[in-house]
Amino acid sequence: MNDEKRLIIVAYRIPFKVTFKESGERVLQQNSGGLVSAILSLAEKGDVFGKNQKIHWFGYSTPDILQEGETQVENENFIVHPVLIEDALNDAYYEGFCNSTIWPISHYYPYLTSFNEEDYEAYVKANKIFADQINAFIRPGDMVWIQDYQLMLLPGMLRSENPDASIGYFHHIPFATFEIFRLLPKQWQTELLxxxxxxxLVGFHTNDYSQYFLRSVQRVLGYDTTARDISIPNRIVRVDTFPISIDYNKFQELYNDPGVIEKRKEFLKDLSAEKNIFSVDRLDYSKGLIHRLNGFEYFLDQYPQWHTRVVLTMIVVPSRETILKYAEMKHELEEAVGRINGKYGTLGWRPVIYLYRSLSFEELGALYTLADVALITPIRDGMNLVAKEFVATRTDKKGVLILSEMAGASLELNGAILINPTDKRTLAAAIIQALTMDEQEQTQRMQMMQDRIRVYDIFKWTEDYMDQLDIIKLKQMEFEEKIINQDVLKSFKQIFDESSRRLFLLDYDGTLSPIVPDPSSSKPSVGIVDVLKKLSSDFNVNVAIISGRDKEFLNYIFDPNTILSAEHGAFLRIPGQDWELQYDYNDQWKRSVLPVFQKYTDRCAGSFIENKSTSLAWHYRNTEKEYAHIRSREFIEELENKVGIKSNLAIIDGDKVIEMKPSDVDKGIAARKICDLYQPDFILSIGDDRTDEDMFKALPDNALTIKVGVKNSSAKFTIKTQEEVMTILNTFL
Structure with missing residues (x-):
């Protein structure tokens, strides 16, 4: 049993509702929400987790959930590990930092955001309580899936104690743009990211949220990112999009459910209007409730022919009404409802039916299935499952969905009428379009939306996330297999000792020297030059530096016994000889492209041109990352248009540098030439840049090729940091 893989879910809330009978007997009522159902579906897969394995769930609870002598609570599906947090700490953690800081800043309400240091300290302490409890429980092979913004620090806390663990995190709310996120104190930004x-694997509902997160990681932490991956010093993190969904079949069955049919008949007796518009949301400023009412009021004002013919049923589910802002919002809502009904209503017709209460599942199903229009218009929403639930219930293929383009669901539900929730004119026009839409168009739109959420339901969402988590773990394992350890170094040394003609082919920047903002100030790591001299002093060892640097720089750094290849192989210096140009060179091309180089230097503060003997390089390491990346893509495109695709010039897209040079020169050609001259039976090559891939690919199969940094590479081996180069070289002394 101990060999079986366990699934550990971590969320602020537990999957039980705990009640007590008058006798004091505890009753555990399992939640029936989509996430709980989806998690259960994973447990049923015996090939993923151990057969009949219960799911372990860590979540906040109060002590009364536990009976004497208990440390956990379980039913037929879950083993719940209550995380006990004292009331004062929980208030500052949950109501304070979670709901008064992270929630408003993530929903683009910075003016409602609290920046209370004590609340953040409570957030750290609460995450640490979760971490300590899980660290004491976790074992190798477990899969940990952390849910949502209450636990943003937890993945890092678990990783520090469990470096090889399989950890997923899903962020269920929006992730704000960097311009909003950066309003948080710098320490908070850094620690949260x-x-x-x-x-x-870090998951989000939409690609926008994923990209906003990646940009913040770039700007705050300085890590290199691609469209989906973050390269950190010791591993790769995948960032991807998984739009959460619903249990489609469960909601599809509601239309013909006897209880729902009975409720629908009951409601229709009270809703005597020709058309019914339905809206349900919990009380929150992000839901756009006031804007929704303003838009409906504008509709009534502009289209008086619809008076007495349409009713808006607006359900607001109570939430946090003890907080002043929410209490004020409730008062404002009720004032707006009263104003609209007083202004437009009659003795027999109320334009807005407003209810401030929760609904039973049957009541919700009845309102979904009787509505002619669902009006769902949040100002900002991570996904909004109400929209998907409404669509799924419509077995009759009737009804129209009006949906805010600010909701994550808008990217999937392409049959909805999309609106800007703050634009009352657009909202009013959408209501008219929905009320007058013929049944054929309603059916076509509803079918499109149902097809989408039928295929990608909550179970597919869960499966997709877990598949991607497995994929990134396999990718990490592939990198780990290439990581050099002591056993690998011993094998290198053995091959070295058994050979007689040894050759080291080494890049400079990022390999022998750390990357620095100003290339002219670069110096080799402490001790590197001495190690290279010792290697070169052995008659049977030759050391070659193959670099993009110019001749003068390499002459200054390295001693006369070192083979030097400058400007990506354009020049070669054999010990005891002068520098030699390796091809027929004409620099006329520089005059035509130099204005393009200058143009982008002028446009990007901090960038500069390096004019070498045979090439031009544009360095943009000191320019703001995202802006520089965009300009660098434009720069490459303009250079390609300038010289033409059949030109004998090559454009090298390096690490924060773009270089143009003759195409018949690269590090691979230089490496082969040096190998031909020295005929080595031992070759060790180390590099960190894209240009070093030419060198790795050009070398014979028996060469030991090493990439610096956890990146995709054709090299056979990897080291995580530039500092490890010294360890490798010292192995051979």
Whole structure:
């Protein structure tokens, strides 16, 4: 049993509702929400987790959930590990930092955001309580899936104690643009992002949220990112999009459910209007409730022919009404409802039916299935499952969905009428379009939306996430297999000792020297030059530096016994000889492209041109990352248009540098030439840049090729940091 893989879910809330009978007997009522159902579906897969394995769930609870002598609570599906947090700490953690800081800043309400230091300290302490409890429980092979913004620090805390663990994190709310996120204190930004990338896979509902997160990681932490991956010093983190969904079949069955049919008949007696518009949301400023009412009021004002013919049933589910802002919002809502009904209503017709209460599942199903129009218009929403639930219930293929383009669901539900929730004119026009839409168009739109959420339901969402978590773990394992350890170094040394003609082919920047903002100030790591001299002093060892640097720089750094290849192989210096140009060179091309180089230098503060003997390089390491990346893509495109695709010039897209040079020169050609001259039976090559891939690919199969940094590479081996180069070279002394 101990060999079986366990699934550990971590969320602020537990999957039980705990009640007590008058006798004091505890009753555990399992939640029936989509996430709980989806998690259960994973447990049923015996090939993923151990057969009949219960799911372990860590979540906040109060002590009364536990009976004497208990440390956990379980039913037929879950083993719940209550995380006990004292009331004062929980208030500052949950109501304070979670709901008064992270929630408003993530929903683009910075003016409602609290920046209370004590609340953040409580957030750290609460995450640490979760971490301590899980660290004491976790074992190798477990899969940990952390849910949502209450636990952003937790992945990093678990990673520090469990470096090989399989950890997923899903962020269920929006992730704001960097311009909003950066309003948080710098320390909070750094620690929250580092916490999240403690996971192997960070998931979001939409691609926008994923990209906003990646940009914040770039700007705050300085890590290199691609469209989906973050390269951190010791591993790769995947960032991907998984739009959460619903249990489609469960909602599809509601239309013909006897209880729902009975409720629908009951409601229709009270809703005597020709058309019914339905709206349901919990009380929150992000839901756009006031804007929704303003838009409906504008509709009534502009289209008086619809008076007495349409009713808006607006359900507001109570939430946090003890907080002043929410109490004020409730008062404002009720004033707006009263104003609209007083202004437009009659003795027999109320334009707005407003209810401030929760609904039973049957009541919700009845309102979904009787509505002619669902009006769902949040100002900002991570996904909004109400929209998907409404669509799924419509077995009759009737009804129209009006949906805010600010909701994550808008990217999937392409049959909805999309609106800007703050634009009352657009909202009013959408209501008219929905009320007058013929049944054929309603059916076509509803079918499109149902097809989408039928295929990608909550179970597919869960399966997709877990599949991607497995994929990134396999990718990490592939990198780990290439990581050099002591056993690998011993095998290198053995091959070295058994050979007689040894050749080291080494890059300079990022390999022998750390990357620095100003290339002219670069110096080799402490001790590197001495190690190279000792290697070169052996008659049977030759050391070659193959670099993009110019001749003068390499002459200055390295001694006369070192083979030097400058400007990506354009020049070669054999010990005891002068520099030699390796091809027929004409620099006329520089005059035509130099204005393009200058143009982008002028446009990007901090960038500069390096004019070498045979090439031009544009360095943009000191320019703001995202802006520089965009300009660098434009720069490459303009250079390609300038010289033409059949030109004998090559454009090298390097690490924060773009270089143009003759195409018949590269590090691979230089490496082969040096090998031909020295005929080595031992070759060790180390590099960190894209240009070093030419060198790795050009070398014979028996060469030991090493990439610096956890990146995709054709090299056979990898080291995580530039500092490890010294360890490798010392192995051979």
């Amino acid at each position: 580092k916490g999240m990338i403690g996971a192997d």
